[in-house]
Amino acid sequence: MDPVNIVEGRVSDLPRDDVDTDQIIPARFMKRVERTGFGEYLFHDAKQAPDWNVEIGNPILTAGANFGSGSSREHAPWALEDAGFRCIIATSLADIFYSNSTKIGLLPVELPEDQVRKIAAAGEAKVDLEAQTVTAGGDVFPFEINPDTKYRLLNGLDDIGLTLRQVEMVAQFEERQDAAGVRKPSSLDLPPEPIATTPVG
Amino acid sequence: MPKTLFDKIWESHEVADNLIYIDLHMVHEVTSPQAFDGLRLAGRPVRRPDKTLATADHNVPTDGTPVASRIKDALSRTQVETLERNCAEFGVPVFSLGSDRQGIVHVVGPEQGLTQPGMTIVCGDSHTATHGAFGSLAFGIGTSEVEHVLATQCLVQKKPKSMRINFVGDLPFGVTAKDMILGAIGQMGVDGAVGHAVEFAGPAIEALSMEGRMTICNMTIEGGGRAGMIAPDQTTFDYVQGKPAAPTGEAWDAAVAAWSELYTDEGATFDREIDVDVTTLSPRVTWGTTPDMVVGVDGAVPTVDAAEDEAQRGQFQRALEYMGLEGGERIEDIKIDRVFLGSCTNGRLADLQAAADVIQGRKVADDVYAMVVPGSVQVKIEAEKLGLDKVFTQAGFDWRGAGCSMCLGMNPDVLQPGERCASTSNRNFQGRQGKGGRTHLVSPQMAAAAAIAGHFVDIREWSAADVPSPEPAAV
Numbered sequence: 018m019d020p021v022n023i024v025e026g027r028v029s030d031l032p033r034d035d036v037d038t039d040q041i042i043p044a045r046f047m048k049r050v051e052r053t054g055f056g057e058y059l060f061h062d063a064k065q066a067p068d069w070n071v072e073i074g075n076p077i078l079t080a081g082a083n084f085g086s087g088s089s090r091e092h093a094p095w096a097l098e099d100a101g102f103r104c105i106i107a108t109s110l111a112d113i114f115y116s117n118s119t120k121i122g123l124l125p126v127e128l129p130e131d132q133v134r135k136i137a138a139a140g141e142a143k144v145d146l147e148a149q150t151v152t153a154g155g156d157v158f159p160f161e162i163n164p165d166t167k168y169r170l171l172n173g174l175d176d177i178g179l180t181l182r183q184v185e186m187v188a189q190f191e192e193r194q195d196a197a198g199v200r201k202p203s204s205l206d207l208p209p210e211p212i213a214t215t216p217v218g
Numbered sequence: 219m220p221k222t223l224f225d226k227i228w229e230s231h232e233v234a235d236n237l238i239y240i241d242l243h244m245v246h247e248v249t250s251p252q253a254f255d256g257l258r259l260a261g262r263p264v265r266r267p268d269k270t271l272a273t274a275d276h277n278v279p280t281d282g283t284p285v286a287s288r289i290k291d292a293l294s295r296t297q298v299e300t301l302e303r304n305c306a307e308f309g310v311p312v313f314s315l316g317s318d319r320q321g322i323v324h325v326v327g328p329e330q331g332l333t334q335p336g337m338t339i340v341c342g343d344s345h346t347a348t349h350g351a352f353g354s355l356a357f358g359i360g361t362s363e364v365e366h367v368l369a370t371q372c373l374v375q376k377k378p379k380s381m382r383i384n385f386v387g388d389l390p391f392g393v394t395a396k397d398m399i400l401g402a403i404g405q406m407g408v409d410g411a412v413g414h415a416v417e418f419a420g421p422a423i424e425a426l427s428m429e430g431r432m433t434i435c436n437m438t439i440e441g442g443g444r445a446g447m448i449a450p451d452q453t454t455f456d457y458v459q460g461k462p463a464a465p466t467g468e469a470w471d472a473a474v475a476a477w478s479e480l481y482t483d484e485g486a487t488f489d490r491e492i493d494v495d496v497t498t499l500s501p502r503v504t505w506g507t508t509p510d511m512v513v514g515v516d517g518a519v520p521t522v523d524a525a526e527d528e529a530q531r532g533q534f535q536r537a538l539e540y541m542g543l544e545g546g547e548r549i550e551d552i553k554i555d556r557v558f559l560g561s562c563t564n565g566r567l568a569d570l571q572a573a574a575d576v577i578q579g580r581k582v583a584d585d586v587y588a589m590v591v592p593g594s595v596q597v598k599i600e601a602e603k604l605g606l607d608k609v610f611t612q613a614g615f616d617w618r619g620a621g622c623s624m625c626l627g628m629n630p631d632v633l634q635p636g637e638r639c640a641s642t643s644n645r646n647f648q649g650r651q652g653k654g655g656r657t658h659l660v661s662p663q664m665a666a667a668a669a670i671a672g673h674f675v676d677i678r679e680w681s682a683a684d685v686p687s688p689e690p691a692a693v
Contacts, residue, residue, distance in 0.1 A: 033529075033532070033533070034529060034530075034533060035408055035409075035508050035533070037508070037645075037647045039626075039645070039647040039648065039649055039650050040647065040648060040649070043627065043649050043653065044276075044626045044627050044628045044650075045627055045628060045632075045653075047248055047628065048248075048277065048291075048293035048294055048296070048297055048628070049293070050251035050252070050255075050296060050297060050300045051251075051252065051255075052252045052255075052361075062648065062649045062653055063648070066536075081529065082409060083408060083409040083412065083442065086408060086409065086442065086508075087344065087439070087645060087647060088343075088344050089249065089342060089343055089344040089346075089358035089359060089360055090248075090249065090360070091249065091252075091342075091360035091361040091362060094360075109409060109412065111409070111412065111442065112378075112412055112413060112442070112443075112444045113344060113358055113359070113360060113439075113444060116359075116360060116363070117360035117361075117362065117363075120360060120362035120363065121362065163376060165236060165376075176362070176366050176374055177256075177260070177262070177365065177366050177369045177370060179374075180237065180366065180369075180370045180372055180374065181369070181370060183233070183234055183237065184370070186233050186234050186237075187233055187239070187265075187370060187371065187372055190233045190239050191239075191371075194239075198472065201241045201242070201269065201334070201337060202242070202331065202332050202334060202463035202464070202465075203268040203269065203463070204242075204267075204268060204269065204270060204271040204310075204311045204332060204463070205267070205268040205311060206463055207311065207319075207330060207332075207462055207463060208462070209311075210311070210312070210313065210317055210319075
């Protein structure tokens with residue numbers, strides 16, 4: 018993941034609540050086994066509505082409440098990122114979407130509705146992660162973010178690398194669980210699968 | 219200090235601050251290929267393949283395709299074959315096409331006895347909360363997190379806030395677990411539980427079968443909550459006992475003793491609590507494009523004037539247009555084209571039995587195409603032993619193979635634009651069941667009755683007037 022700090026530029030606006038992940042990217046476009054190339058399917062069906070006027074290609078997207086609700090598909094933030102978005106500013110973001118975005122460096126920002134509307138109306142904004150502010154139309158709006166998440170985003174750190182530094186603690190936890198007789202089921206205890214063979218004909 | 223069920227499980231799995239240990243990681247073909255790729259690039263192994271299980275479900279055709287290499291859609295085939303290859307390379311057990319244990323990930327875990335009380339369970343799928351029905355902490359994760367769990371068997375997670383949804387009163391006749399959860403979502407909204415781990419409680423919950431409890435927890439995410447759970451009790455223990463991966467002998471007794479401590483202590487507090495009065499619930503039918511756009515079958519589609527504000531007015535307007543409905547239309551007057559019985563919400567044996575009881579000796583309406591998709595190959599086998607396949611096919615239902623099927627439009631089972639479906643699945647989002655498809659979420663009983671009548675009917679009157687009293691469910 019590349020480090021994230023300043024996102025600056027034009028704002029696209031999708032002033033709706035409950036924009037779900039099926040609207041962001043319909044399931045039929047999730048069949049790729051790569052991480053890239055989902056941008057062309059962003060809002061694929063939603064953008065065919067006559068009243069659709071969201072510009073694609075700007076770095077910032079503003080939206081209403083509960084943006085990214087529904088499925089856990091990381092394909093939703095992948096599609097937004099692949100299409101050029103670097104920051105989503107919404108009244109609220111769905112839990113899994115928020116978490117997924119932070120894993121790929123797509124900056125999630127939650128602000129009250131009146132502030133999101135002002136940013137959208139300004140048409141351009143500067144998001145400063147270090148300072149935790151959004152500057153738009155002469156106003157400065159501070160936002161909250163978990164300090165660990167912020168540190169990781171600012172430094173472009175890989176979560177797995179960080180956790181593997183604590184691998185001793187994981188091993189100790191596993192030993193404690195075993196010693197306490199907490200025997201969790203093991204998928205390897207199930208009878209093995211017969212070897213699959215392709216039928217002839 | 220008194221603790222909640224959620225606190226107890228969380229605290230017993232904390233490895234470090236914001237780092238929790240995962241007891242069971244379930245994997246499927248859509249959200250895992252990029253995670254395995256990441257491992258390969260970094261030269262990392264799967265830390266605990268013995269705590270990992272993969273199934274193929276989202277892409278699986280339900281037409282009896284015997285092996286992955288026979289899947290006609292090239293991209294779907296690649297995804298399933300990639301899963302098989304990744305699992306072979308990393309030593310992860312996989313139930314794919316051709317296995318008699320293949321099925322929807324959230325049906326397979328419980329039926330194999332892998333899902334047990336007190337565990338932490340994750341899967342790259344938002345309906346993972348299903349497993350919380352056993353008193354486990356289970357939630358959906360994204361692909362980067364899948365890779366993280368594969369590599370470390372841990373998840374970086376800030377502790378969510380806690381919420382309890384109390385179902386008050388006894389469930390009326392004809393009202394099911396599906397109606398309870400749709401009722402709760404209708405009351406609190408689709409973002410009502412965002413940021414919270416939810417415990418479902420109350421006498422109506424305790425009275426439910428495990429299948430009913432799974433239906434409730436399954437749809438926690440439709441209210442915005444990432445995890446939903448129910449305290450385990452005798453119903454839970456009876457369900458787990460004898461399953462392939464369940465403990466036996468002395469280990470079973472020790473497990474039950476430990477599981478019996480998993481409840482919310484008297485006096486423990488939640489960040490948020492709401493009551494849902496089940497005595498006033500009627501069978502629910504969604505009318506719009508989010509699961510909280512829901513009314514009773516005895517009601518009508520709301521008009522835009524019922525919206526609380528301008529934003530909601532716009533939402534209502536768009537939903538009505540998409541669904542092809544007029545405000546004020548009676549729910550029972552809505553005609554349907556298709557019926558989908560299945561999914562991780564309602565694709566278990568008890569769900570199929572409940573639907574079979576309704577349709578016994580009847581015929582699907584002439585202009586309706588109705589399909590039944592067992593949640594797993596095991597559900598299919600058990601249903602066929604009971605002769606349910608005959609009940610369905612004689613009524614004119616299509617009896618299919620196991621998979622996610624028409625819940626999400628990733629396999630050949632999709633709605634055509636404009637088609638209207640009574641569906642036992644979990645999401646009525648625009649395009650969810652196929653581009654332009656119109657989804658009404660209902661219980662299995664309501665879906666079955668709608669298939670026969672060709673429009674929605676009130677199962678409470680239908681049962682009393684037209685159907686011989688159903689046998690009590692055996693499961």
